[in-house]
Amino acid sequence: MIDVMDSHLPTTEAAVTACRALADEYLREIEVTHDIGADQTSRRSAAGVGVTTDPDGTLPHEAYVEFGGLPRVTVRLYPEDDALISVEGVEFPDVPRDEVPAFLRSVFADRAFVKARRFPPGYRLVVPLPGDRTYKERVPMIGLTAWLSGKVR
Numbered sequence: 001m002i003d004v005m006d007s008h009l010p011t012t013e014a015a016v017t018a019c020r021a022l023a024d025e026y027l028r029e030i031e032v033t034h035d036i037g038a039d040q041t042s043r044r045s046a047a048g049v050g051v052t053t054d055p056d057g058t059l060p061h062e063a064y065v066e067f068g069g070l071p072r073v074t075v076r077l078y079p080e081d082d083a084l085i086s087v088e089g090v091e092f093p094d095v096p097r098d099e100v101p102a103f104l105r106s107v108f109a110d111r112a113f114v115k116a117r118r119f120p121p122g123y124r125l126v127v128p129l130p131g132d133r134t135y136k137e138r139v140p141m142i143g144l145t146a147w148l149s150g151k152v153r
Contacts, residue, residue, distance in 0.1 A: 009097050012061040012077045018101045019065045019075060026108040029068030034061065071147045073107060075100060087112065088145045090125045090137050102129045114139060114151045
């Protein structure tokens with residue numbers, strides 16, 4: 001089994017395994033959908049009809065992970081070693097696949113917060129990671145859900 005704090009997740013399946021371990025740890029339901037093949041993955045729409053492999057002969061593997069409970073969290077794991085994570089509708093694109101477990105742990109362990117700005121008025125969802133790294137994304141004013149409102153600082 002893969003350690004969820006492993007600093008290297010070599011495959012999409014390894015990242016899915018880490019997501020399942022975090023779901024177990026934080027008592028969250030999880031649903032996973034797999035897309036395998038160049039004709040199935042979202043970033044390879046130009047693969048052509050009937051083409052399932054990349055030019056190097058490999059089968060690209062993409063997964064969509066949805067966690068139950070609050071906050072609502074989804075993860076799309078891409079074959080290119082990155083992910084798109086959505087927390088309550090706030091999207092964090094291009095998160096390296098190796099940082100997905102630390103990102104999710106920060107959200108599930110209640111370390112993520114919303115920073116309010118007075119002028120110009122606005123909000124940012126901040127997800128701190130170990131080693132003084134943070135991810136910040138703008139929260140639309142009308143997109144401030146009850147969970148996000150409860151995290152405003």
